[in-house]
Amino acid sequence: MLVVNNIDVYYGDAQALRELSLSVNEGEIVTIVGSNGAGKTTTLRTISGMLHPKKGTIEFLGDRIEHLPPYKIVSKGISHVPEGRGLFPQMTVLENLKMGAYNTEAWKKKDETIKWIEKLFPILEERKDQLAGTLSGGEQQMLAIGRGLMSLPKILLLDEPSLGLAPILVLKIFETIEQLHKEGVTILLVEQNAHRALDIARRGYVIETGTITLSGEREELLDNEYVKKAYLGR
Amino acid sequence: MVVINSQLILEAILNGIISGSFYALVASGVSLIWGTMHMVNFAHGEFYMIGGYILFYSLTLWRLNPVLGIILAAVIVFFLGIGIQRFLIHPMIGKPGWEHAPMILTLGVSIFAQQAAMLVWGERYKSIPYFAEGTIPIGGISVAIQRFLILAVCSSVIVVLWIVLKRTKIGMAIRATSQNRDAAALMGINPFTMFTLAFGLSVSLASIAGCMLAPLFLINPWMGHGPLLKSFVVCILGGLGSVEGAILASFLLGIFESMGVILISSEWKDILAFIIMLIILYIRPQGLLGIKERT
Numbered sequence A: 001m002l003v004v005n006n007i008d009v010y011y012g013d014a015q016a017l018r019e020l021s022l023s024v025n026e027g028e029i030v031t032i033v034g035s036n037g038a039g040k041t042t043t044l045r046t047i048s049g050m051l052h053p054k055k056g057t058i059e060f061l062g063d064r065i066e067h068l069p070p071y072k073i074v075s076k077g078i079s080h081v082p083e084g085r086g087l088f089p090q091m092t093v094l095e096n097l098k099m100g101a102y103n104t105e106a107w108k109k110k111d112e113t114i115k116w117i118e119k120l121f122p123i124l125e126e127r128k129d130q131l132a133g134t135l136s137g138g139e140q141q142m143l144a145i146g147r148g149l150m151s152l153p154k155i156l157l158l159d160e161p162s163l164g165l166a167p168i169l170v171l172k173i174f175e176t177i178e179q180l181h182k183e184g185v186t187i188l189l190v191e192q193n194a195h196r197a198l199d200i201a202r203r204g205y206v207i208e209t210g211t212i213t214l215s216g217e218r219e220e221l222l223d224n225e226y227v228k229k230a231y232l233g234r
Numbered sequence B: 001m002v003v004i005n006s007q008l009i010l011e012a013i014l015n016g017i018i019s020g021s022f023y024a025l026v027a028s029g030v031s032l033i034w035g036t037m038h039m040v041n042f043a044h045g046e047f048y049m050i051g052g053y054i055l056f057y058s059l060t061l062w063r064l065n066p067v068l069g070i071i072l073a074a075v076i077v078f079f080l081g082i083g084i085q086r087f088l089i090h091p092m093i094g095k096p097g098w099e100h101a102p103m104i105l106t107l108g109v110s111i112f113a114q115q116a117a118m119l120v121w122g123e124r125y126k127s128i129p130y131f132a133e134g135t136i137p138i139g140g141i142s143v144a145i146q147r148f149l150i151l152a153v154c155s156s157v158i159v160v161l162w163i164v165l166k167r168t169k170i171g172m173a174i175r176a177t178s179q180n181r182d183a184a185a186l187m188g189i190n191p192f193t194m195f196t197l198a199f200g201l202s203v204s205l206a207s208i209a210g211c212m213l214a215p216l217f218l219i220n221p222w223m224g225h226g227p228l229l230k231s232f233v234v235c236i237l238g239g240l241g242s243v244e245g246a247i248l249a250s251f252l253l254g255i256f257e258s259m260g261v262i263l264i265s266s267e268w269k270d271i272l273a274f275i276i277m278l279i280i281l282y283i284r285p286q287g288l289l290g291i292k293e294r295t
Helices: A040-047 A070-076 A093-100 A104-108 A110-120 A122-126 A137-149 A167-182 A194-200 A218-223 A225-232 B006-037 B044-060 B066-092 B101-121 B145-167 B169-179 B181-186 B191-213 B225-238 B243-263 B266-283
Strands: A002-011 A014-024 A029-033 A055-060 A078-081 A155-159 A186-191 A203-208 A211-217 B135-138 B141-144
Touching (some): A014 A029, A014 A211, A040 A155, A203 A218, A211 A218, A218 A225, B006 B145, B006 B191, B066 B191, B135 B145, B141 B145, B145 B243, B191 B225, B225 B243
Parallel strands (some): A029 A203
Antiparallel strands (some): B135 B141
C-alpha cells in the first residue's frame, strides 16, 4: 500500500534520512521505533509531504507522491497526526474535527464521521464546544487522533501519540489504536515507547541515525538481543 | 473650559462609537493579515484610499448610486489585493528574511500607490456629497444621517466578517491556517490559498471603510495615513492577531478619544490614542485579548 524506497532527506545541508526504505501493507499496524533524533518524525513528515526527499521515491497505492504538497496527499488517503498534536488551540473541539474533514469527499460525510469519532472518544462529545487549547493532554491526543480520522484515511500516520501522557492515558491511547486497527484502519506508528509499540504492532522497523538498521516481525524484534538491550531495557 | 453636561457626554459617546466602528473595520483587516500571515501590511491605508477614489469616480463619472459604488470598490480592491498578494508577497513566503521583507515590500507598495494616485488622479482634493442629507435627533442632540450610515455599514460588515470566519468552511480554514499552518496543510488546506483570500478580504474591508468616510473627509492620495496608524494602535491594544481584540479596542479607543476631546482639546486626540496604548501595554503587554506568547 505504502512503499518508501531509498529516500534521502535533508534539512538545509544536514542530512536527516539516508537511503531509508520501508513498506506498509493494507490492514497492518507497523511501527518505527528509535531514539530521539533518529529520524522517526522526519520519515512521517516526508511521507505526508511536509518535506520532500532529494533522492528516492514514495509510492502510495501505486502512485508516486514524493513531490506532492501535504494538502494534496491528504486527499489521496494519508492522514498524519503530528507530534505535539498540532491542534488549532483557539478553535472548539467540533471545529477542529470539522477541519480534519476539509477535503471535499470527507466534508460530505463529516456528520457521520463525527458520530463515529464521538463513539470512539465519548469525552470529545462532552467537550465539543470547548476550545481545544483548554483540553487536558490526554483529551488533546484523542482529539488529534479523532481529527486525523475525519479525512477517512486509508492509512493513519501516528507520531508519538503517548508523548507526555500519564501511564493510564498511554494505555487508553494504545487500546484505541488497537481498536482502530480492528475497524480496518491501516496504521504506521512512530514511538519511543518500544515496549508498547511492539505490543500492538505486527511488524516493526528500528531506525538509527536516519536509516533503517533492523526490521522484522514483532516476535523477531522482541527476541533480538540488540533490540532488547537498546530499546526494551532488558 | 467647557461646561460638561450630560448631552455633551452622550454626544461624545455616540461619536466614539461611530469612529470606533470605523477603526474596527480598518483594523480587523490589519489584524486578520497579521494573524494569518504574520506580516504587517503597510499599504493597508492605500487600499482605503483607492476605495475612496473608486467611489468618487463611480458617483461622478459613471453616475452609479453609492451602494453600487461601494460594492464596486470592495470587489475591485478585493481582486487588486489578491493580485498583490499572489505576485508580490507570495514569492517571498518561507524565504529567508520573511520577518522584514513584507514590511519593506508593502511600504514600497504604499509609496508607489500614493505617487501613482497623485499622478493619475491629481493632487487636488476631491469631495463627494453625503449619501443622505439630514440629521436624526437623539436625546436632545442631532446626529447627521451620514454618521449613522457609517456606524450601520461598518458594524454590519464586521458582523458579516465575523460570520464568515466563524461559520463558513473557508473562514474556519483561514482561522486554522493562522493558528497552525503546518497542521492546516496536513488537514488538506492549502495555506497559500488561505493567505491570498485573507489578504483580499482584508484590503476589501479597508476599501469599504474608505468609501464610508470619503464624504466626511476629502479624498486625496495621502488619506490612508491616519487610518493605518490608528489601526496599528488598536491592533496592538487588542492583542496582535486577535480580530476580536482589535474590534473591542477600536470601540474603546473611539470612546476614549471623543471623551478626551471634550476634556482636553481636539489637537490632543491623536496623542491620546498613543498614550492609551502605552498605558495598556504597560499593564498588559500582550494587549487586551492577546495571548501570551508561549516560549
